[in-house]
Amino acid sequence: MGAEQLALLGGTPVGAVPQDPHPTFSDACIQRVVDHLRGGRTVGLNKGTDVVRECEEAVAAWQGVEECMAVSSGHAALHTALMGLEISTGDEVICTPYSWGASVSCVLHCGAVPVFADVDVETGLLDPASVEASITPRTRAILPVHLFGQPANMTALCAVAQKHGLVVVEDGSQAHGSIHAGRKVGSFGDAAGFSCMGGKLLASSEAGYMLCHDKEVYWKAALNTQHMGRCSEPGYPDALRPFVDSLVYTYRASQLDAVMLTEQLRKIDVENAGRRRNVALFKRHLEGLGSIAFPRFPAGDDPAYHMLSVNFVPEHAGVTRATYMQALSAEGVGTWPYVPSPIPHWTRFRWQDYAGPRIFWTDQLRASGIDYASVEVPNCVTKVARSLEMGWNYVADEPARMERLAEAFWNVERNLPALREWERKEVLV
Numbered sequence: 332m333g334a335e336q337l338a339l340l341g342g343t344p345v346g347a348v349p350q351d352p353h354p355t356f357s358d359a360c361i362q363r364v365v366d367h368l369r370g371g372r373t374v375g376l377n378k379g380t381d382v383v384r385e386c387e388e389a390v391a392a393w394q395g396v397e398e399c400m401a402v403s404s405g406h407a408a409l410h411t412a413l414m415g416l417e418i419s420t421g422d423e424v425i426c427t428p429y430s431w432g433a434s435v436s437c438v439l440h441c442g443a444v445p446v447f448a449d450v451d452v453e454t455g456l457l458d459p460a461s462v463e464a465s466i467t468p469r470t471r472a473i474l475p476v477h478l479f480g481q482p483a484n485m486t487a488l489c490a491v492a493q494k495h496g497l498v499v500v501e502d503g504s505q506a507h508g509s510i511h512a513g514r515k516v517g518s519f520g521d522a523a524g525f526s527c528m529g530g531k532l533l534a535s536s537e538a539g540y541m542l543c544h545d546k547e548v549y550w551k552a553a554l555n556t557q558h559m560g561r562c563s564e565p566g567y568p569d570a571l572r573p574f575v576d577s578l579v580y581t582y583r584a585s586q587l588d589a590v591m592l593t594e595q596l597r598k599i600d601v602e603n604a605g606r607r608r609n610v611a612l613f614k615r616h617l618e619g620l621g622s623i624a625f626p627r628f629p630a631g632d633d634p635a636y637h638m639l640s641v642n643f644v645p646e647h648a649g650v651t652r653a654t655y656m657q658a659l660s661a662e663g664v665g666t667w668p669y670v671p672s673p674i675p676h677w678t679r680f681r682w683q684d685y686a687g688p689r690i691f692w693t694d695q696l697r698a699s700g701i702d703y704a705s706v707e708v709p710n711c712v713t714k715v716a717r718s719l720e721m722g723w724n725y726v727a728d729e730p731a732r733m734e735r736l737a738e739a740f741w742n743v744e745r746n747l748p749a750l751r752e753w754e755r756k757e758v759l760v
């Protein structure tokens with residue numbers, strides 16, 4: 332690796348490092364989808380449909396939980412999970428301020444009130460101590476997100492939940508196959524929601540799934556989110572039958588997605604292992620590079636890399652993150668900060684002066700009286716300011732790619748004095 336001049340300053344770029352295509356579908360998967368279409372079967376309302384049952388049983392077995400319900404999206408999965416646990420009007424749910432909005436909108440769509448705890452500053456994952464400090468008499472649930480495929484500390488979060496009589500709903504949308512304490516995430520909480528849209532680790536076209544251990548939760552979730560056809564599944568409780576109707580959210584998954592998910596499951600372990608090997612190699616190449624710090628995980632935890640999230644160290648680099656990203660980008664490496672700001676500080680949480688289109692949950696927030704703008708989540712603010720994300724569809728073992736990726740970072744590192752000088756002049760202009 333040479334100390335070439337920075338591409339930003341006119342040097343030759345290290346060059347882009349292509350990722351593997353994602354998602355990919357095996358020939359068997361494509362054949363099954365085609366056969367299914369040829370068979371003219373697109374309606375699948377419940378486990379009585381062979382491909383729905385096959386998908387839900389395969390996902391449940393792979394995840395290590397009793398129950399799975401295939402649904403139309405990750406948001407649908409989370410909303411379904413919360414409704415299965417009867418989270419409703421005025422209930423408080425402790426959320427992370429550092430995520431994709433759907434990790435919180437699912438709470439809003441129950442008529443419930445999100446209360447934001449702070450995160451671990453390295454990983455951006457919910458901090459169990461802050462969660463415990465956020466509990467009030469109205470708290471009903473905790474909603475941890477395994478962001479970027481990093482496993483949240485489910486051992487500590489479940490202990491807090493148990494101590495205070497709360498339920499836990501995991502958002503595993505970015506974390507299929509992520510391991511906490513030797514077990515797959517999604518199996519710790521009372522329920523979990525996963526997205527399977529095309530960009531996710533377990534990708535179909537648009538779909539998701541809800542997991543739970545307790546069949547009661549499954550039935551209650553189905554009552555509100557699925558076609559009444561679900562009530563013809565064996566074991567449907569008589570107590571719920573009087574309430575079965577079509578006053579539901581239409582969150583069922585398509586049969587084609589059920590077929591795709593079953594087939595995608597056959598290769599996800601191999602793909603996740605490849606992503607992990609590439610991260611390990613990349614990390615080795617970056618040893619000693621001071622501008623970037625990798626989040627650390629306890630023994631027994633093993634992220635699944637939907638994205639790679641690292642932390643920029645401005646004290647070392649002596650330039651802003653924006654300048655650093657610009658220099659990397661000129662070398663051919665794209666990075667971006669995934670979460671723009673803490674969620675409670677987003678415009679639509681400012682119910683006091685909200686002037687956008689009418690939506691019921693802004694009224695709900697108003698009724699709560701919580702001043703979200705003043706919610707203090709200092710670790711989240713730091714994580715937002717430092718985090719750098721990279722797409723991580725590096726599955727195949729091609730060591731030259733990790734070398735080249737690292738070379739781009741090292742080129743910036745070796746040229747930090749020149750980059751500082753460039754930044755200083757840019758600021759003066």
Ligand SMILES: Cc1ncc(COP(=O)(O)O)c(C=O)c1O
Pocket residue numbers: 403404405406407430431433434476478502504505526527528538539
């Ligand atoms: C963490 C997280 N939760 C929930 C979702 C929602 O998933 P979907 O887009 O399938 O509704 C996403 C999607 O990106 C996500 O990243």
